[in-house]
Each structure stands twice: as C-alpha cells, then as structure tokens.
Amino acid sequence: MCKEVYDLSPRQLIAVARLNQIRRNLLIESREATSVKSLATASGVGHLGRFASEYFLVFGERSCETLQRA
Numbered sequence: 001m002c003k004e005v006y007d008l009s010p011r012q013l014i015a016v017a018r019l020n021q022i023r024r025n026l027l028i029e030s031r032e033a034t035s036v037k038s039l040a041t042a043s044g045v046g047h048l049g050r051f052a053s054e055y056f057l058v059f060g061e062r063s064c065e066t067l068q069r070a
Contacts, residue, residue, distance in 0.1 A: 018043055019051075019058050026066045036063045 002010045025039050037048060040063070045051045055063045 015054065016058065018045070019055055022055075022063070023059060023066060026063060027070050029067070029070055031067055031070065034067075036067055 002008055002013045006013055008016065022039055022043050022045075025034075025043075026036065029039070040048060040051050052063065059066070
C-alpha cells in the first residue's frame with residue numbers, strides 16, 4: 001500500500017517520517033539546549049553519517065543549519 005499511495009517502500013516512508021520529526025524538533029529547540037546528534041539518536045538514528053546525507057538530500061540543507069535557524 002505504501003508504494004501505491006506514496007511511491008515509497010514502508011522503510012522509506014518510515015525514514016522520511018523520522019527525518020521530518022527530527023526537523024520539527026530542530027526548528028523548535030535552541031542551539032544551547034540540544035544538539036543534532038542528541039535529537040537524531042533519540043529518534044532512533046543509528047548511523048549519523050547516513051542521517052546527514054539523507055537529511056541534506058530531503059531538505060537541501062544540513063541539519064546543523066536548520067538548528068542554527070531555530
């Protein structure tokens with residue numbers, strides 16, 4: 001069903017949902033109160049390098065840039 005509705009596999013859909021949740025958290029947190037690493041690992045990210053490249057691919061900016069704008 002995921003493929004037909006979203007054109008994503010279930011795994012891809014979960015990954016995009018996780019990225020969006022992390023992005024929302026980055027935008028509401030302050031730089032002093034949190035870090036990208038702590039938010040990512042708390043959200044279940046196991047490989048930070050892969051997270052960084054996927055985040056940039058989806059949002060067109062680095063996660064630390066998103067946090068700086070918060």
